[in-house]
Amino acid sequence: MKKTIRKILGGKAMTYAMVIIVFVIMEALLHGGMISSSLAGQLVPICAYICMAIALNLTVGILGELSLGHAGFMSVGAFTGVVVVIALQGAVPSGIVRFILAIIIGGIMAALTGVLVGIPVLRLQGDYLAIVTLAFGEIIKNILNNIYLGVDGSGLHFSMKDTASLGMQGGTVIINGPMGAVGIPKLSTFVAGFILILIVLTVTLNLIQSRTGRAVMAIRDNRIAAESTGIDITRYKLTAFVISAALAGMAGALYALNYSTIVPKKFDFNTSILILVFVVLGGIGNIRGGIIAAAVLTILPELLRSMNDYRMLIYAIVLILVMLGTNNPQLRRILGSIFGRKHAEPVEGGKSNE
Amino acid sequence: MSDNNVKSRERTKMVPLPSDSIVPERDVHKRPVLEAKHLGIDFGGLTAVDEFNLAIGPTEIAGLIGPNGAGKTRVFNLLTKVYKPTRGTILLNGVDTANMNTVQVNKAGIARTFQNIRLFSDLTVEDNVKIGLHNQIRYSTAAGILRLPTFFKKEKEFHEKAMDLLGIFDMQYMANVKAGALPYGAQRRLEIVRALATNPSLLLLDEPAAGMNPSETAELMENITKIRDTFQIAVMLIEHDMNLVMGICEGIAVLNYGRIIAKGTPSEIQNNPEVIEAYLGKQKEA
Numbered sequence A: 001m002k003k004t005i006r007k008i009l010g011g012k013a014m015t016y017a018m019v020i021i022v023f024v025i026m027e028a029l030l031h032g033g034m035i036s037s038s039l040a041g042q043l044v045p046i047c048a049y050i051c052m053a054i055a056l057n058l059t060v061g062i063l064g065e066l067s068l069g070h071a072g073f074m075s076v077g078a079f080t081g082v083v084v085v086i087a088l089q090g091a092v093p094s095g096i097v098r099f100i101l102a103i104i105i106g107g108i109m110a111a112l113t114g115v116l117v118g119i120p121v122l123r124l125q126g127d128y129l130a131i132v133t134l135a136f137g138e139i140i141k142n143i144l145n146n147i148y149l150g151v152d153g154s155g156l157h158f159s160m161k162d163t164a165s166l167g168m169q170g171g172t173v174i175i176n177g178p179m180g181a182v183g184i185p186k187l188s189t190f191v192a193g194f195i196l197i198l199i200v201l202t203v204t205l206n207l208i209q210s211r212t213g214r215a216v217m218a219i220r221d222n223r224i225a226a227e228s229t230g231i232d233i234t235r236y237k238l239t240a241f242v243i244s245a246a247l248a249g250m251a252g253a254l255y256a257l258n259y260s261t262i263v264p265k266k267f268d269f270n271t272s273i274l275i276l277v278f279v280v281l282g283g284i285g286n287i288r289g290g291i292i293a294a295a296v297l298t299i300l301p302e303l304l305r306s307m308n309d310y311r312m313l314i315y316a317i318v319l320i321l322v323m324l325g326t327n328n329p330q331l332r333r334i335l336g337s338i339f340g341r342k343h344a345e346p347v348e349g350g351k352s353n354e
Numbered sequence B: 001m002s003d004n005n006v007k008s009r010e011r012t013k014m015v016p017l018p019s020d021s022i023v024p025e026r027d028v029h030k031r032p033v034l035e036a037k038h039l040g041i042d043f044g045g046l047t048a049v050d051e052f053n054l055a056i057g058p059t060e061i062a063g064l065i066g067p068n069g070a071g072k073t074r075v076f077n078l079l080t081k082v083y084k085p086t087r088g089t090i091l092l093n094g095v096d097t098a099n100m101n102t103v104q105v106n107k108a109g110i111a112r113t114f115q116n117i118r119l120f121s122d123l124t125v126e127d128n129v130k131i132g133l134h135n136q137i138r139y140s141t142a143a144g145i146l147r148l149p150t151f152f153k154k155e156k157e158f159h160e161k162a163m164d165l166l167g168i169f170d171m172q173y174m175a176n177v178k179a180g181a182l183p184y185g186a187q188r189r190l191e192i193v194r195a196l197a198t199n200p201s202l203l204l205l206d207e208p209a210a211g212m213n214p215s216e217t218a219e220l221m222e223n224i225t226k227i228r229d230t231f232q233i234a235v236m237l238i239e240h241d242m243n244l245v246m247g248i249c250e251g252i253a254v255l256n257y258g259r260i261i262a263k264g265t266p267s268e269i270q271n272n273p274e275v276i277e278a279y280l281g282k283q284k285e286a
Helices: A003-009 A012-031 A037-062 A070-087 A095-121 A127-143 A189-210 A211-221 A223-228 A233-256 A270-281 A289-328 A328-337 B004-009 B071-078 B102-108 B126-130 B141-145 B149-169 B184-197 B214-231 B244-247 B265-269 B271-278
Strands: A148-153 A155-159 A172-177 B013-018 B023-025 B032-041 B046-056 B061-065 B086-091 B110-112 B202-206 B232-239 B251-256 B259-264
Touching: A012 A037, A012 A189, A012 A289, A037 A070, A037 A189, A037 A211, A037 A233, A037 A270, A037 A289, A070 A095, A070 A127, A070 A148, A070 A233, A070 A270, A070 B023, A070 B271, A095 A127, A095 A233, A127 A270, A127 B023, A189 A233, A189 A289, A189 B141, A211 A223, A211 A233, A211 B126, A211 B141, A223 A233, A223 B102, A270 A289, A289 A328, B013 B102, B023 B251, B032 B071, B046 B071, B046 B259, B061 B071, B061 B244, B071 B202, B071 B232, B102 B110, B102 B251, B110 B184, B126 B149, B126 B184, B141 B149, B149 B184, B149 B214, B184 B202, B214 B232, B214 B244, B244 B265, B251 B265, B259 B265, B259 B271
Parallel strands: B061 B232, B061 B251, B110 B202, B202 B232
Antiparallel strands: A148 A155, A148 A172, B013 B023, B032 B046, B032 B086, B251 B259
16 A cells, blocks of 8 residues: 555655645745745746746656747737736626636637647657747747737727727727736736646646656657557647646746736747756756756846846856756766665666665 | 477478468468568669568468568568558458558557667656557546546556566566666567557567577577467567577568568478578579
């Protein structure tokens, strides 16, 4: 029985425990007023970035395909979420319900975009897929730059030209082209962000340890063998990619509802790369590592604020040192022995110690 | 080519079919598991495989031999649709596989191993077998993510079935080891287990004894026969180890330059002058 419990939880328990403990500490510090206001303001974005890191890890680490356009899915979720929250202001007075709806619908819209992008794109491999996802991120940004959306008594109004052509009687403009969305009610909270992390984490870890997850990892490890074993490549690639997109969309909605204004330019190539840095730094395929990297790298610029001009320089140096450090065999061995991480040892016919 | 191994075994009586192939006598009234007719593939102007005609009985152990570069692995790739044949038909249990891709061919009943081992090396031995069982035991992605009761029930089934299959080669104790960390011989055996997990009616083994020592090869020969007997499936193998081929294969086809130059029982093949020439070259005329 104990063995089955260990098997179900696996290394997962550690990850959940880490997230929950850090949340409790932060929440306590927050109530004790021991966190600077600039750091407190970063808490929700950190949660959103952690979700993004987990979501992208699903594509990069588990599916094994490089996506350079995940900020695109984030923005789809972000703007959908904002529209939902503002458009339903009259119909659904409860902020929490609207927030939950925004997250869900944001996720669904991002998933639909994921299907649209995934069907043609996932037939490509390696560098080609990376380049097309990069282009996709830019396309999303440019489309959002040209969307004008407003709501009045008669419903939603949509235009690709300007606000005047929306033809609204009163009402509010939700998305104003390159000016982005304005007047967003701040519905995101640290607690909501924490819950979303737990959801995203559960979905991802459960997926990995299931029939579908094994199929996805089989494709990653050896495509030809997976095909010969009867694994439908396109189907499982698409499944993983769409789930990853949906999680990114949810993270986007959380992120957007933390600010009063949000512009499409926020979700550009740089953001996609930033998220990829979290994943690479945390170790590709290592969910826990990605979470830590996302948190540390978002807080770091805040902590270095006193360094003024040098802060981005130090940030870059830290990045390089961590990369070098984590790839150093000696250091890895030392860390491994401290944390008791077991590595698979070659078995030479004798009894394994497992 | 030593005859010792051959004599020690009970010989199967082989019977000719109308299609110029031979099958074991016990299989003659059953539909062949595989019938390849006029199979061929061209790459540009180069004909890599041509006029490949072969029938395999549903419980036959068949051998495909030939010098290096004769096109043996290519035939496997044609049968499993890794390459699309240019000409000819492949009937699998009587069903034409013309419109099938690799995945569908596997679901229809052909499983294979690879000459250069292709395991899911980052995953455990058990997971490799579970991936083989993918189409045998099913539950939805949602059931997996939400951890519905079906998930636990089916995962239990996955585990038990995987352990059973690993038992064929007594590999249960390696279940939690990463496949990439296994020694070479165990990797080859794991590939066979994974292929068997897909519940095939024809198992294609591409050089199963490569890199094995004589005692491992002898054990492998026992196991291939055992697999055929327990699962009642056909096995077709490519192999350079003549002791193995002559020892367990009932019908043998010899390939040279992409064409079958001889078909027959092990003893017929051993004495076929064309085969000897393909392997050793033509005798200089005195």
